[in-house]
């Protein structure tokens with residue numbers, strides 16, 4: 001099973017990525033993000049060449065509401081990691097960009113220090129498409145960054161909708177950044193996100209030490225109630241001050257502990273395999289829906305079916321069966 005043949009100009013892209021050239025890396029990601037069918041074919045041929053050289057990085061997901069301090073945190077952590085000899089790529093999944101036309105995470109002025117470093121690569125979220133499509137392109141960009149020798153990939157997302165699930169599905173460890181709001185109980189915190197978290201971090205701990213202590217202990221008991229106790233990993237609740245660069249060492253050490261624990265318990269490879277299969281199925285679903293919507297008979301019949309279901313003159317089951325049947329004709 002192979003994809004399209006590699007064009008000569010794309011062979012140069014592959015060589016450029018493997019030689020760690022930023023221009024080739026950026027151009028390859030642009031090709032991946034293009035929605036043109038011929039670009040998609042070329043992108044697949046390039047990716048096929050790069051796949052054997054990917055997979056070696058530490059993939060870190062980071063989520064939190066706008067203003068929690070994600071970019072300050074990622075910049076501080078990224079600079080520390082570069083000082084330790086790592087190469088750090090930062091990617092983003094921001095479904096809001098397709099809704100609002102402006103991206104919460106795509107602002108070029110974010111992470112200015114990190115952006116200037118040769119050992120760092122920062123790429124904003126693909127600017128259009130549904131979440132499934134955006135996440136898919138970020139996943140592929142992640143593989144290209146790995147092939148370009150980045151050994152740490154941070155995938156950032158805003159705390160809205162389903163984007164956390166998508167990011168935790170493409171990373172090894174998932175960090176949730178929280179704010180220690182005074183008087184905030186845990187009602188407001190989305191249960192779904194905490195179920196995904198491997199590490200919870202309260203940022204802005206410098207503002208009110210007492211509030212952050214209280215928030216941490218409330219969070220620990222909430223996690224204890226929410227999540228089945230795993231013999232392999234108890235979700236740590238940490239505190240940082242990204243602006244003062246405090247607490248970041250412990251965050252990194254905890255990420256390494258998590259990784260070690262996954263490897264020791266045989267969970268690491270299993271998680272990556274599970275993620276690859278889930279990715280394939282997600283693409284099949286996207287592809288099937290596209291085929292369905294583009295089918296001439298479906299196109300001709302869909303409006304009437306919607307009208308009749310809305311008017312309750314036909315059941316949704318019958319309408320769905322009829323429209324799916326159109327695919328066979």
Ligand code: GDP
Pocket residue numbers: 064065066067068069070071072073203204205206207240241242243244
């Ligand atoms: P993002 O929207 O999640 O990326 O948040 P930013 O990193 O842009 O931070 C939002 C604001 O919070 C900025 O003004 C930061 O300087 C500030 N900030 C970030 N981290 C901290 C922190 O640890 N302590 C304090 N006091 N302010 C912080």
